[in-house]
Amino acid sequence: MYRILSVDDESTNQKLIQSALGQYYELSFATSGEEALTLFQSVAPDLILLDVHMPGMDGLKVCREVRKLAAAEQLPIIFVSALTTLEDKLKGYEAGANDYIGKPILLPELASKVQLLLQQKQRYTEIESTLNGTRQAMFSAIHYAGELGEVIRFFENSYGANDFAELAKAIFSATDHLNLAVSVQLRSADREENFSSREIIPPLEAELLSLARKGGRIISLNNKSIYNGKGVTILVKNMPLDDSELCGRIRDHLAILLRACEAQLELIETRQQLRAVRNHQIDQLCREVSQQLNGVQELIGQCACELSDGYQEFALNLKEAALLADIDVRQQQALMSALKPLSHAQETSSKQQAAISQIIAGIITSLTTMRD
Structure with a gap:
């Protein structure tokens, strides 16, 4: 049941409101502005009926104080007053009222306006709830x-x-x-x-x-x-x-x-499994390449040794033959010069052997790096 706070210093008006609305709403009554603000805090009304002219704090000031805490959409306020000029109604509007009823009170009008504003309040609450849900979503x-x-x-x-x-x-x-x-x-x-x-x-x-x-x-x-x-x-x-x-x-x-x-x-x-398989294959390849290159290196080394031994033996035999043939020194030097290509071939063979060693080391290093 909706709660309505009626504020009026005249008991006659309060009785009329009670007779018109009492069976439909939960009513609370205040006879001054100060009492109205106190009840507002404790009752938490859904709508306020408010007289303008009262001793002490008038209705306009009460309305302004209420509006600091509740917007017009959240809490409808209807002024009920004998002051019904345009200027009076503008003051009520400026203070934050939703509607204005003149005295003497017409009960059907009062009931209709109360019902309409409470329906609007309900609709506003539903819309706000929907909007909040939409915002949350x-x-x-x-x-x-x-x-x-x-x-x-x-x-x-x-x-x-x-x-x-x-x-x-x-x-x-x-x-x-x-x-x-x-x-x-x-x-x-x-x-x-x-x-x-x-x-x-x-x-x-x-x-x-x-x-x-x-x-x-x-x-x-x-x-x-x-x-x-x-x-x-x-x-x-x-x-x-x-x-x-x-x-x-x-x-x-x-x-x-x-x-x-x-x-x-x-x-x-x-x-990791693929890496392990690849590393195993690289290890095997390293061993095979190393074996083959070592074989080539040994073969080159063997050829170099045979070439060196042949060169030394040939040079010695040539010297002996030159002595037996009684060849002079100039002729011996000419014969030894003819052997220089063989000497160069021996040196080249040694360099090739060293180059092969470097190639083997480089290939092994590259394959090991691929393994990681």
Whole structure:
């Protein structure tokens, strides 16, 4: 039932109002402006009937005081007064009144105007409620879009992750933008690693991460929640339980984040397996190339030795033949000069052997770098 506050210093007028409206509304009465403001605070009326001319604080001043606390759409005020000139009504309008009724009071007019203004008030309340709901939905959508953007960025940041540490860094980048403090455990078939957004992870948290992965998909305790997935467990240490809507959005985002982590872990595992196969192939290639080049080096070295020995023996035999043939010194020098190409060939062979050694070392170094 709507509450109406009637303010008038004449009891006759109050009785008329009681007879006209008493059976439809909950009425309260005040006989002065000061009493009206007191009742206004305690009764919280839905509409005020207000006389203008009263001893002490008049109706215009009461109306202005009320308007400091409640707008015209929220609380209708009807002046009920014998002062009905245009100037009087303009003063009432300026003070914040919604309507103006002259005295003597016509009860049907009073009832009609009261009903109309209360209907408008109800309509305003419904519209305001709808607008508030729309605003809330709009703000929620904006927040959700922004938060979802961080999750999408996680996909981008995590795609190039080559190991657990890089994946954990991408997770923390997303959860930091959601204002979450988290710890994470990432697992594969042969190892597990723990990480914290606060850099240092306490021993108990590490133990909880290992134990919790054997529990359900989601484990909650007060403002702490654990989300389990294949190869990943996320411990959230500050869920915003005081904001149920935000809390619900974060749960949705974490569910998406968890599935994305599972996919990235499989991708990291596949990359590591491919890298291991490639490294094995490179190791094998290093051994084969090294063996073949060492064989070439040995062959060149053997040729160089044979060439050197042949050159020395040939030079010695030539000197002996020159002595037996009684060749003079000038002729001996001419014969030895003819042997210089063989000497150059020996030197070239030694340089080739050294160059092959450098080539072998360079190839082995390059293949080892490819392995990493």
